[in-house]
Amino acid sequence: MxxxxxxxxxxxxxxxxxxxxxxxxxxxxxxxxxxxxxxxxxxxxxxxxxxxxxxxxxxxxxxxxxxxxxxxxxxxxxARETFDYLLRDCCRGRPDICSPLTSFDLYGDGPMTDRKYHVLFICTGNSARSIFAESILRKEAGDRFVAYSAGTRARSELNPFALEVLRQKGHDVSVLEAKNLSVFQGDDAPAFDFVFTVCNQAANEDCPAWSGQPVSAHWGMPDPVKVEGSAAEKSLAFHQAYGALLNRIKVFTALPIASLDRIALQKAVDDIAQTEEGASA
CATH class of the missing domain: 1.10.10.10 (Winged helix-like DNA-binding domain superfamily/Winged helix DNA-binding domain)
Known part of the structure; x- marks a missing residue:
């Protein structure tokens, strides 16, 4: 060693x-x-x-x-073995130094029933996949979660195929807009409990660390915007992306979050993507 x-x-x-x-x-x-x-x-x-x-x-x-x-x-x-070695002697007599490094508070100061979870979905352009995820979570469990989305390089407008799918599924698209990630990095930004990337490119980028250490996971999936072909073929790709995210978010909202410790919760959100064929495509 x-x-x-x-x-x-x-x-x-x-x-x-x-x-x-x-x-x-x-x-x-x-x-x-x-x-x-x-x-x-x-x-x-x-x-x-x-x-x-x-x-x-x-x-x-x-x-x-x-x-x-x-x-x-x-x-x-x-990796854990290496980190443990570096921190082994850190807290001997100085827990005030190490506590920010070794403790994580998912639930804040109040009990679970007193507030909603804040969830951010990140993509590159914030024009389709992350917008789908935001809309789905708001519709499926808006009473327990506050959903947001943003792009690392947000485009100025939402994808028309994505908007059409959302309308067909009964979502209110008037509340949606493409946003850059910087919107959620100021002092007045929400404190997130969960941060999910839904495209590989966004996950690969070196984003600033989030305050409060939210639980994060990568739910990578193919980009429907890149599909070429007829309008019907493009529409099918967007419907498939929507369906994949709907399945993942249903599993996520069914998790017994209040009874899981951070390690178990992290594994659960990681598994949501891993159990689906082609999730990392």
């Missing part, structure tokens, strides 16, 4: 290897294709391979072959 941990820290001391490690941490428990990692970090394939090999030799990353594709994921036990 005395040799392994310093070696891991040395590996992570390289800025681009650290960026790769952090990206895979954000995507955990996803196994991310090498091509997507290279694109997200703007690395050449041979350079990425070198960085991944170093992280694998340090035990921080695992590799899996899916057909002709290589996919990578964080070795979470090794």
């Amino acid at each position: 005395e040799i392994v941990i310093p070696n891991r820290l040395s590996i992570l001391g390289h800025p681009q290897r650290l960026a790769l490690f952090r990206l895979l941490m954000r995507r955990y428990p996803d196994r991310v294709p090498a091509t997507e990692l290279a694109r997200a970090l703007d690395l050449r394939p041979n350079t990425l391979s070198t960085y991944v090999s170093a992280l694998m030799q340090a035990g921080l990353v695992t590799q899996e072959r899916a057909g002709t594709s290589l996919r990578y994921a964080i070795h979470m036990d090794a």
Whole structure:
């Protein structure tokens, strides 16, 4: 251990290897294709391979072959072991220093019945998938959740196919607008209990940390905006995206949140995406 941990820290001391490690941490428990990692970090394939090999030799990353594709994921036990080593001596006599690092408060000061959960869905453009998720949660469980959505690079208008699907499903589209993520990062922004990314590109981006440490997960799914073909084919893609999000949100709203600790709750929201075929496409 005395040799392994310093070696891991040395590996992570390289800025681009650290960026790769952090990206895979954000995507955990996803196994991310090498091509997507290279694109997200703007690395050449041979350079990425070198960085991944170093992280694998340090035990921080695992590799899996899916057909002709290589996919990578964080070795979470090794990551925890490394973090534990760094924090082991931190609180001896100085809990005031470590408590912000080692404690998380999902429920705030009051009991669960006194307030609603605040949930943010993030996509790149905030024109379709995240708008679907916001609308669905508001309709399915608006009495228990306050739903928001935003984009890391929000477009100026909502996708017309998305709006048509929402109208057909009985949603009020007059309350919807495309917003940039910065809207929710000021001092007067809501304190979120949950933050979900619904597209891989948004999940891969290095977003600022959220205050209050909300439970977060990646519910990646194909982008219906990118589907080409006839109007009917495009409409079908939007209906499929809506249906996939509806299924996930129904499972989410059925969770016994008040009776789950943070670890169990994190696993539950991660599993919502993992149990659905093609969730990380």
